[in-house]
Amino acid sequence: xxxxxxxxxxxxxxxxxxxxxxxxxxxxxxxxxxxxxxxxxxxxxxxxxxxxxxxxxxxxxxxxxxxxxxxxxxxxxxxxxxxxxxxxxxxxxxxxxxxxxxxxxxxxxxxxxxxxxxxxxxxxxxxxxxxxxxxxxxxxxxxxxxxxxxxxxxxxxxxxxxxxxxxxxxxxxxxxxxxxxxxxxxxxxxxxxxxxxxxxxxxxxxxxxxxxxxxxxxxxxxxxxxxxxxxxxxxxxxxxxxxxxxxxxxxxxxxxxxxxxxxxxxxxxxxxxxxxxxxxxxxxxxxxxxxxxxxxxxxxxxxxxxxxxxxxxxxxxxxxxxxxxxxxxxxxxxxxxxxxxxxxxxxxxxxxxxxxxxxxxxxxxxxxxxxxxxxxxxxxxxxxxxxxxxxxxxxxxxxxxxxxxxxx
Amino acid sequence: xxxxxxxxxxxxxxxxxxxxxxxxxxxxxxxxxxxxxxxxxxxxxxxxxxxxxxxxxxxxxxxxxxxxxxxxxxxxxxxxxxxxxxxxxxxxxxxxxxxxxxxxxxxxxxxxxxxxxxxxxxxxxxxxxxxxxxxxxxxxxxxxxxxxxxxxxxxxxxxxxxxxxxxxxxxxxxxxxxxxxxxxxxxxxxxxxxxxxxxxxxxxxxxxxxxxxxxxxxxxxxxxxxxxxxxxxxxxxxxxxxxxxxxxxxxxxxxxxxxxxxxxxxxxxxxxxxxxxxxxxxxxxxxxxxxxxxxxxxxxxxxxxxxxxxxxxxxxxxxxxxxxxxxxxxxxxxxxxxxxxxxxxxxxxxxxxxxxxxxxxxxxxxxxxxxxxxxxxxxxxxxxxxxxxxxxxxxxxxxxxxxxxxxx
Numbered sequence: 001x002x003x004x005x006x007x008x009x010x011x012x013x014x015x016x017x018x019x020x021x022x023x024x025x026x027x028x029x030x031x032x033x034x035x036x037x038x039x040x041x042x043x044x045x046x047x048x049x050x051x052x053x054x055x056x057x058x059x060x061x062x063x064x065x066x067x068x069x070x071x072x073x074x075x076x077x078x079x080x081x082x083x084x085x086x087x088x089x090x091x092x093x094x095x096x097x098x099x100x101x102x103x104x105x106x107x108x109x110x111x112x113x114x115x116x117x118x119x120x121x122x123x124x125x126x127x128x129x130x131x132x133x134x135x136x137x138x139x140x141x142x143x144x145x146x147x148x149x150x151x152x153x154x155x156x157x158x159x160x161x162x163x164x165x166x167x168x169x170x171x172x173x174x175x176x177x178x179x180x181x182x183x184x185x186x187x188x189x190x191x192x193x194x195x196x197x198x199x200x201x202x203x204x205x206x207x208x209x210x211x212x213x214x215x216x217x218x219x220x221x222x223x224x225x226x227x228x229x230x231x232x233x234x235x236x237x238x239x240x241x242x243x244x245x246x247x248x249x250x251x252x253x254x255x256x257x258x259x260x261x262x263x264x265x266x267x268x269x270x271x272x273x274x275x276x277x278x279x280x281x282x283x284x285x286x287x288x289x290x291x292x293x294x295x296x297x298x299x300x301x302x303x304x305x306x307x308x309x310x311x312x313x314x315x316x317x318x319x320x321x322x323x324x325x326x327x328x329x330x331x332x333x334x335x336x337x338x339x340x341x342x343x344x345x346x347x348x349x350x351x352x353x354x355x356x357x358x359x360x361x362x363x364x365x366x367x368x369x370x371x372x373x374x375x376x377x378x379x380x381x382x383x384x385x386x387x388x389x390x391x392x393x394x395x396x397x398x399x400x401x402x403x404x405x406x407x408x
Numbered sequence: 409x410x411x412x413x414x415x416x417x418x419x420x421x422x423x424x425x426x427x428x429x430x431x432x433x434x435x436x437x438x439x440x441x442x443x444x445x446x447x448x449x450x451x452x453x454x455x456x457x458x459x460x461x462x463x464x465x466x467x468x469x470x471x472x473x474x475x476x477x478x479x480x481x482x483x484x485x486x487x488x489x490x491x492x493x494x495x496x497x498x499x500x501x502x503x504x505x506x507x508x509x510x511x512x513x514x515x516x517x518x519x520x521x522x523x524x525x526x527x528x529x530x531x532x533x534x535x536x537x538x539x540x541x542x543x544x545x546x547x548x549x550x551x552x553x554x555x556x557x558x559x560x561x562x563x564x565x566x567x568x569x570x571x572x573x574x575x576x577x578x579x580x581x582x583x584x585x586x587x588x589x590x591x592x593x594x595x596x597x598x599x600x601x602x603x604x605x606x607x608x609x610x611x612x613x614x615x616x617x618x619x620x621x622x623x624x625x626x627x628x629x630x631x632x633x634x635x636x637x638x639x640x641x642x643x644x645x646x647x648x649x650x651x652x653x654x655x656x657x658x659x660x661x662x663x664x665x666x667x668x669x670x671x672x673x674x675x676x677x678x679x680x681x682x683x684x685x686x687x688x689x690x691x692x693x694x695x696x697x698x699x700x701x702x703x704x705x706x707x708x709x710x711x712x713x714x715x716x717x718x719x720x721x722x723x724x725x726x727x728x729x730x731x732x733x734x735x736x737x738x739x740x741x742x743x744x745x746x747x748x749x750x751x752x753x754x755x756x757x758x759x760x761x762x763x764x765x766x767x768x769x770x771x772x773x774x775x776x777x778x779x780x781x782x783x784x785x786x787x788x789x790x791x792x793x794x795x796x797x798x799x800x801x802x803x804x805x806x807x808x809x810x811x812x813x814x815x816x
Contacts, residue, residue, distance in 0.1 A: 024544070053471050056464050062539035063461050063494040064799035064806040067674050071542065071801065077688070079672035080807065081500055084490040086471040092489055096504060102511035131470040134479065136432070264487035266475050280485070391472035393479065398472040399488065 003244040005101045006256035007405070008108075009038025010363045015205040015236035015351030017118040023055055026237035026356075027069040027114040034110070034239035038253055042074035045241070046106040049081050049096045051089035051113035052355040053390075054128035058116055069114055084355075086132035087304065088390030089113060090238065091264065091358030091401035097242045098262045107247050113360070114237035115353035125233050129354070130164040132391040132398070141392075145171040166230055168392050169305040170222035176311055177224070180322040184224045186329075188215035190306035191228050191348055193334050198345020200335075200376040205234050205351030229306040231352035238359035240366075257366045260289035260383075261404040267396030277400035278315035278387060285385070286317075289404035293317035296339060296404075297381040298368045300361035302389045303346040312387055313341060316402075340378045343368065358388035362403060369407040382407055411652040413509045414664035415813070416516075417446025418771045423613040423644035423759030425526040431463055434645035434764075435477040435522040442518070442647035446661055450482035453649070454514040457501035459491045459521035460763040461798075462536035466524055477522060492763075494540035495712065496798030497521060498646065499672065499766030499809035505650045506670045515655050521768070522645035523761035533641050537762070538572040540799040540806070549800075553579040574638055576800050577713040578630035584719055585632070588730040592632045594737075596623035598714035599636050599756055601742050606753020608743075608784040613642050613759030637714040639760035646767035648774075663778045668697035668791075669812040675804030685808035686723035686795060693793070694725075697812035701725035704747060704812075705789040706776045708769035710797045711754040720795055721749060724810075748786045751776060766796035770811060777815040790815055 011033025013026050027050075035042060050066025061068055066080045085092040090113025097109035119125050133141060148171050176182060192212055198204040210228060218227040248256040263285040267277045275283075286292055293316060301312040310324030318339050319327040327333055333341035344350045344364040347357060365384035367373045384405045391398030419441025421434050435458075443450060458474025469476055474488040493500040498521025505517035527533050541549060556579050584590060600620055606612035618636060626635040656664040671693040675685045683691075694700055701724060709720040718732030726747050727735040735741055741749035752758045752772040755765060773792035775781045792813045799806030 022544075056470060056539070059543070060539060061543050062464060062536075063492055063497075064540055064542070064801060065492075067799065067801050067806040068542045068544065071677075076674050076676045076801070078674060079500075079503070080493075080674045081504065081672075082492040084471055084473075084492060085488075089471075092487075095487070096489065096507075099504075099507050099511045099513060102513060103507045105507060105510060128470075131464070131468060132472055134472070134476045135467070135469050136430075136476065264489075266484050266486060266488040268484045269479075391475065393472060393475050393484070398475045 003246050005098050005242055005259050006245050006248050007240050007259060007366055008243045008248050008253045008256055009034040009040065009241035010366045011037060012203055012238040012360055012363045013236050014203045015234050015353055018235045019118065021235065022059065023052065023065065023114045023116045024069045026235060027112055028073055030237040030239040031073050031110065031112055034241050038241040039251065040108060040241060044108050045075055045078060045110045046108050047079045047100050048075055048110040048112065049083050049093035051083045051093035052115060053084060053086055053089045054354060055116055057128035057131065058119055058124065085399040086390030087302065087354050088358055088388045088399040088401055089355040091388035091403065092399060094240060094359055094362060095262045095264050095401060098259055101242045101244055107243060109242040110239060111242065111359060112237065112239040113356040113358060115355040116235050117353055118233050118235050122233065126163045132165060134393050148174045166225060166305060167222045169308065170225045173224060173305065173307040176307055180324065182307065182310060182325045184216060185212060186310065186325040187224065187229050187306045188212045189328060190303065190309045191215045194303065194342050194346040194348040197335055197343050197376055198349025201345050201350060204345040204349050205232055206349045225305055231304045231347035234351040234353045236351060236353035236356045236360065238356045238363050240359055240362055255370045257369050258406045259403065260406050261285040263288065264399065264401045267393045267398050267400065269394040270396055276315060277389065277397045278312060281400045281402040282316050285402040285404050291383055291404060295383050296385045298343060298365060298378040298384045299339060299341045300344060300364050301341055301387045303342060303348050304352060306348060309341060309346065316387060335376060335378065343373065343376045343378055358401065361386040361388055365405050369405055411654050413506050413650055413667050414653050414656050415648050415667060415774055416651045416656050416661040416664055417442040417448065417649035418774045419445060420611055420646040420768055420771045421644050422611045423642050423761055426643045427526065429643065430467065431460065431473065431522045431524045432477045434643060435520055436481055438645035438647040439478065439481050439518065439520055442649050446649040447659065448516060448649060452516050453483055453486060453518045454516050455487045455508050456483055456518040456520065457489050457491050457504045459497035459501035460523060461492060461494055461497045462762060463524055465536040465539065466527055466532065493807040494798030495710065495762050496766055496796045496807040496809055497763040499796035499811065500807060502648060502767055502770060503670045503672050503809060506667055509650045509652055515651060517650040518647060519650065519767060520645065520647040521764040521766060523763040524643050525761055526641050526643050534571045540573060542801050556582045574633060574713060575630045577716065578633045581632060581713065581715040584715055588732065590715065590718060590733045592624060593620060594718065594733040595632065595637050595714045596620040597736060598711065598717045599623045602711065602750050602754040602756040605743055605751050605784055606757025609753050609758055612753040612757050613640055614757045633713055639712045639755035642759040642761045644759060644761035644764045646764045646771050648767055648770055665774045665777050666814045667811065668814050669693040671696065672807065672809045675801045675806050675808065677802040678804055684723060685797065685805045686720060689808045689810040690724050693810040693812050699791055699812060703791050704793045706751060706773060706786040706792045707747060707749045708752060708772050709749055709795045711750060711756050712760060714756060717749060717754065724795060743784060743786065751781065751784045751786055766809065769794040769796055773813050777813055
């Protein structure tokens with residue numbers, strides 16, 4: 001590689017339900033912020049990667065979503081790529097922007113992830129999310145979930161008011177409970193921690209704290225998941241500007257963040273105990289970055305449902321297999337701990353506008369490594385990691401990314 | 409850049425209307441061919457870029473289309489990116505695969521473009537194509553087309569049986585006719601030439617020759633375009649394997665083709681005589697490749713409608729502004745001429761499965777530069793060029809790519 005690649009600027013809208021705003025308006029806000037943060041102008045940007053997952057099904061706009069979203073930003077004219085990888089769309093776009101700079105073909109690259117998921121007709125949002133699985137194998141998938149199902153897991157009527165995707169998470173959760181002994185109380189405690197942390201994040205969709213009892217008592221979505229264990233439907237946008245270390249130095253970028261590893265993998269039809277996508281991506285990311293789980297101070301993981309955070313801490317090697325709940329209860333993954341997980345509030349509290357999530361995680365890690373995360377600052381954070389997964393394929397995520405960052 | 413990037417292998421299905429085949433089956437065929445052609449196996453491929461434009465609207469599968477399409481190819485596990493850029497989706501994926509190798513991060517990259525556009529209910533195909541414009545500005549666009557409209561151009565009922573996109577081509581064509589004096593006969597002659605050439609291509613959707621009279625007499629689509637001046641609805645897949653020159657040498661790749669320039673741009677709200685996307689992309693591509701229009705022996709252009717070929721020959725500098733028809737009639741763009749355009753039959757005769765087209769053009773150029781194009785071989789071809797455009801934005805293509813290749 002010609003030169004090291006850095007994040008020169010970051011931007012992000014608040015996440016939430018914005019009936020009056022579209023993908024374009026949200027994108028304009030995050031991109032403007034990111035450019036301002038980098039001290040660059042739109043004319044400096046030479047290529048752009050636009051991540052979005054479901055706009056086609058929500059707004060009807062397909063094929064050239066990035067060009068449409070960015071048309072008033074002054075960026076038209078440069079190459080614009082529309083990138084889709086379900087809930088890992090934004091991390092995928094980020095990886096491509098990193099490659100663009102690494103190739104030496106471009107000086108400045110923009111990665112932006114934007115989503116308009118909220119719709120007055122909620123079933124439309126849920127239906128859109130449901131296309132992140134292999135539709136040809138839907139029956140096969142449903143059958144497997146049926147086999148692990150609890151008493152109330154498959155109510156067809158309830159299914160109208162939830163994402164089919166949460167049935168998949170619920171099925172994985174039931175398998176995880178059997179293997180690890182984790183309980184619904186553990187999953188509730190993840191939600192409590194992340195809502196506590198989200199309460200400190202001005203950009204979080206939910207800023208209210210909650211109790212274990214409230215989480216457990218909230219409406220059942222798919223056994224054992226309750227509403228408050230699931231990330232909400234929402235809209236938002238996040239952006240990052242990439243350049244080489246040399247370019248950042250020459251242009252006086254104030255607080256560049258080093259991209260130590262950018263890894264993406266796809267899922268496999270893994271059998272038995274073969275490593276899953278998170279483990280494979282993490283192993284490679286640690287190796288490339290030259291760090292291990294012990295070195296990571298701050299982590300954003302893909303807690304689309306709260307049990308996924310516990311599984312992720314295991315897959316990322318922060319603890320041994322089955323010890324996710326114990327690590328949580330030790331307080332080490334909470335603000336003040338040694339490996340703070342989801343200081344932003346995570347997908348559960350910060351929100352999960354699908355196509356924006358991967359870059360929003362990176363925005364949080366960059367703020368943490370710059371030491372500007374305010375009330376939710378992880379003291380002395382030097383190494384940060386993000387884990388962003390998307391879609392479901394066979395027995396694994398369809399796309400999974402792990403990024404490692406370091407300050408300065 | 410660490411090393412020059414080459415095309416190591418190519419593959420392509422026949423283009424056509426395949427009611428019994430889906431994106432996955434088509435992709436498997438082109439990828440298998442490309443790997444075999446490169447003398448590589450699926451385990452050698454380290455990253456993949458999957459281009460598709462309309463499957464979400466035709467089949468319902470969104471977000472992880474590449475993972476679904478490639479699931480039986482042995483490729484799962486590697487990074488897979490889903491890339492969309494309307495009719496330029498495949499050239500965009502190709503550019504990203506090129507960057508991946510140029511970055512030095514991957515040894516072997518696959519770019520594959522696949523489309524399932526044909527549907528028993530044709531209006532569904534047409535509606536899908538119609539999303540390649542900025543839907544927020546649709547009324548503005550319709551108004552502008554209205555202003556250039558001829559007597560029969562805007563029949564709402566006829567509109568049910570054609571792509572709205574052809575109305576845009578028709579509008580651009582009427583402007584071109586005013587500026588250049590080109591006539592419907594000229595556009596018919598492009599179709600005649602490309603059908604003559606497509607008749608020599610075993611993979612073309614249409615292999616029947618036609619006459620000027622037949623083209624002019626075919627059903628009017630949108631004045632002045634008749635059915636035979638428009639590319640057909642169809643399905644297909646095309647794939648290319650990228651690696652570094654060094655890797656190709658080490659692995660004994662038999663006929664690597666040099667990628668001399670890979671350029672992508674987006675359209676702008678250009679005013680007056682500001683250069684359009686094709687001109688901007690071509691200027692940069694010639695500069696990077698160190699060649700000029702005079703050096704190019706064989707060219708595949710984006711003749712989604714036949715007038716576009718004449719405009720492209722002008723924009724690519726093969727002739728002066730307004731001389732596209734004269735260049736055509738000189739015979740120089742026909743097999744046997746100095747700058748053969750669309751020896752494959754072009755989009756008009758070879759077919760235009762949207763997400764596959766950009767790589768299919770590159771497959772043709774690689775075959776020409778290897779000297780294996782059979783009856784349609786351009787003798788002594790050394791330099792080849794492809795022009796692949798997609799979508800419509802304001803007054804320009806939304807995405808436009810120009811690639812330059814050379815033999816050996």
